[in-house]
Amino acid sequence: MISVIIVDDHAMYREGIRATMSKTACCPVKIIGEAGSAAEFFLLLSEGNIPELVVLDIMLPDLSGVEIARRLKSEYPEIKIIMLSSEVSEELITELLEIGVDGYLNKLARKEDIQAAFCTVIGGSQYFGRNVAKMMYDIYLNKQNKNTTPKKKSIFIGKKQKPSSEQTHPILSEREQEIMRLLCDAKSVKEIAEQLCISTRTVETHKSNILHKLGFSNVVDLVKYGIKEGIVVL
Structure with missing residues (x-):
């Protein structure tokens, strides 16, 4: 059983997440x-309520959720964090990636997306959702462009290449x-298994x-x- 603390200043939203x-x-x-506030959250921690996962709103009345996440990753690195926000920007995503949060959800996300985020993060992966993927890639490109001598990684998918003396290229089966493609489309392991009529264990193995x-x-x-x-079209 996974222990969770929900931090959001709107009681009705906390109820919905729960x-x-x-x-x-x-x-x-x-x-x-x-x-409903940073003070209440840190009081819970001080009382020994250390969760495995924190669902954390970015906008709180007394302290930014970003600052809380930064402190958590410093003092409790084992705690996984899913951030909540009604707005997203390149600056925010960059900051969250640098802090090392485990996931991000728009506060208008569907129930299925919330559940997918939870399962993905608990499973040891990061979840940022399809809507943030393009922004994350732009951030990635900007960092790559700052490198004056970028090294291009040769990866080929679905097409056999002649092996060279220097390296061989990994090939993915159909x-x-x-x-x-389904993983890149923010599908959960369970959703992929159901769509392809295979077991979740098989999906995990392929992943x-x-x-x-x-x-x-x-x-x-x-x-x-x-x-x-171009494998994923946004």
Whole structure:
């Protein structure tokens, strides 16, 4: 069972998040606390209520959620964080990525997206959703362009290449390409399994193989690559 604290200054929104997460199929959830401010949240922590996941609003009355996330990642690096915001900007996403938060959700997200974010983050990956993917890739490109001697990584998908003496290129099977597209489309493992009529374990195996073959450690980097190569159309 995953322990969760919800931090948002609107009680009705906290109630909605709690109800949605309680119906998440991937893992049982225990809400061990709720807070409407930074002060209330840090009081919960001081009382020994240390969650595995914090769902954290960016706009709080006494302290920015970004500053709370920064402090959490410094003092409690094992706690996973999903940020909530009604607005998104390149500056905000850049800051969240630098802090190392585990996920981002628009406050208008559908129940299915909230559940997908929860399952993805608890599963050890990052979740930022389809709407943020293009912005993340733009940030990635800007960083790459600042490098005066960028190294281009040669990766080929679905097309066999002649091996060279210097390197060989990883190749994805048709099934792996299909699953990659669905992952880049912010589909959860459960949704992919249902759509392709295969088990969640099979999807997890394919996902692991895809990341390994392409040299990525998480789905966020996979999305960046998918956009760059035209595999994902936004």
